[in-house]
Amino acid sequence: MKNTYIQFLSCFLISFSLFAQDAKTPSFEWPDHNVSVIFKDFLVAYNSNDVKNIEAYAQKYHTRPSRMARRMQQLFTQYGKLQPYAVTAQRKDRLGLWLLGQDTKNWIEVMLVTNKTGDKIRGTGMMRGMRPKGLLPPYKAMAPNKMKPHLAAYLQKLSQQDHFSGAVLVAKGDQILFEGAYGDRNKQKGFKNNLNTTFCLASTTKTFTAVAIAQLAEKGKLKFTDFISKYIPEYPKDIAQQVTIHHLLTHTSGIELDDYAPFNQAVQKARNVEDLLKAQLKYMDHMNENRRKNFKVLNKHDYSNENFSLLGVIIERVSGMSYAQYLEQNIFKPVGMTRSYADYTKLAQDQNHAMGYTFYDKNRKFNPNQRQENTAYNDAIASPAGGVYSSVRDLYKYFRAINTGQLLGPAMQATLLKKHVKTFDFKEIDISESYCYGFETRRTGKVEHIGHTGRKVGVGSRFEYFPAQDMYVIVLSNYGFPAHNPASHIRDLIEPND
Known part of the structure; x- marks a missing residue:
């Protein structure tokens, strides 16, 4: 599902300009923009971490106030207090800012988009996991x-x-x-x-799975170019005779089922690696984005846990041990x-x-x-x-x-x-x-x-x-x-x- 997230980020990213910065604390100058007033009120309410203040702000400015109030509270549990750092986007109906956690020291980009009359926020974008371009606090690598x-x-x-x-x-x-x-x-x-x-x-586990596969390849027990049909013959042949171990390791196979709730429930209840395979076989027709029909290898990155579940099956069958062993x-x-x-x-x-x-x-x-x-x-x-x-x-x-x-x-x-x-x-x-x-x-x-x-x-x-x-x-x-x-x-x- 990472591709969908990345597509959103690609649309969200717009060139930005940095303002003058103090050697210790980033200084910020609010732009002359109609959304600046709303953004200031957003930060005051958000940083108060007070439910009444947050709900009052959301009710005043947002077309979906309950949802926005909840998002602000969720954000505070992750970042704590935020301070403005740089403008990322300015258009007539929107203003985007890089914000820095006052104590957490982590970055987030927030964009507020107004309605036609400019008095209500009709959309709010939040981008985590990135950081601004250019020289950043502390401005010099720490010894x-x-x-x-x-x-x-x-x-x-x-x-x-x-x-x-x-x-x-x-x-x-x-x-x-x-x-x-x-x-x-x-x-x-x-x-x-x-x-x-x-x-x-969580997903850092994938490094262990990949190292295990690499060890087996180094010993000549498998090849990265092998089709998975060689090790999992019960997998549908129209898929297994296209997908290689390389595709699984790089999330480029196109095998993905996590949009289907019954599949996710079966995965959570699985008692062994073979159960993870059985879950895929049972719910194969519910592959994301209707990929099951006329399946073709995706050949581009689309992050999916299902790839690494299949690698676990291969590790067990090639080594003769359980994944844990x-x-x-x-x-x-x-x-x-x-x-x-x-x-x-x-x-x-x-x-x-x-x-x-x-x-x-x-x-x-x-x-x-x-x-x-x-x-x-x-x-x-x-x-x-x-x-x-x-x-x-x-x-x-x-x-x-x-x-x-x-x-x-x-x-x-x-x-x-x-x-x-x-x-x-x-x-x-x-x-x-x-x-x-x-x-x-x-x-x-x-x-x-x-x-x-x-x-x-x-x-x-x-x-x-x-x-x-x-x-x-x-x-x-x-x-x-x-x-x-x-x-x-x-x-x-x-x-x-x-």
Whole structure:
């Protein structure tokens, strides 16, 4: 579904201009625009984090006030207070701004679009996960020896505001520059997160699945060019004789079913990897965008968990082991990852794993006043697409093992981390992304990193390596989205495009 999101972003991005900036705090001059008054009121109401103020603002200015009030409250749980930084777009009926989290230090672009009379907002766009073009705060890369005190103060403040719960590790080569743990891993029992707490990784799991496939390829047990019909003969032949392992690894197969609720429910209830396959076979006729009829390989990136579920099936059938057993014997044990789990029966026996927390109840109703356990959203197994648990220290060992040739030889490592397919290229803000085999490579201005992100309800992970700086940034959170705030801020500290 990532392509739909990217298409939205492409339409949303417009060239922008930066205003004069102070060396410490960005200064901002409001443009002479009819929407500026509304935008100022938006920020006053939003930053108050007061339900009455937010509802009064939304009722005054928005054509769908209840929806907007809820979106503002949701946004505050992710970013905290926001301050204006730069104008991104000005037209007669709209104004777009880059906003910076006052304490979270993460970026978001918000655009307000008015109706014909200019007195009501008929549309609101919000773009997360990007950053402005050009030189950014702190305007100069932070020296490694200054990282520790800065991040300690920054993360402690976020934790006190309940804007972060989890663990963070930053390293340069074989030297850990900073590591810290914050918040509760189990609120009911009063257990705190620590540096050995194991967190659900969500989609960062895909890196393990890709490494496993690469290991099997290196041993000559499969080829990336093999059609999946060779390993999954029961899959419909008109699909399986077109789709290769390469297509699965790069999300270019076109196999995608997650728009169909019964399929998603079957995946959540799956008890093993074969059950994930059975779910696809059962609901095949409900493939997204009506692709099942006259199926053709998509041959362009369209992110889909179904690809990696099938890779899990291939790993099991080629290796003769369960997915969990394969990871344990071929990745976890060789690297010394004693705090990592792909077997939930073993995870259940470990008291030092983090419970996920969310503002959504089991019916997806949002309540900004109470974090709840995310048990209603958890899968029954560690899916090859997003279910492994690990700690920040283990993930650091893991990425180091990849980079030092402990898990793969040089040629296969290069194939794994090669940019195989372009995900997006937003020239307006100088950001581009490519997908490797189970890893993402993103260039943001001058800085480039390799890794993966993971996010689902009550779960968030950022797993990144910056080759030019030889730096590792690992952030795991049992609050979901808040994992992205520290990771994005640390990226700006490493390279603010100076």
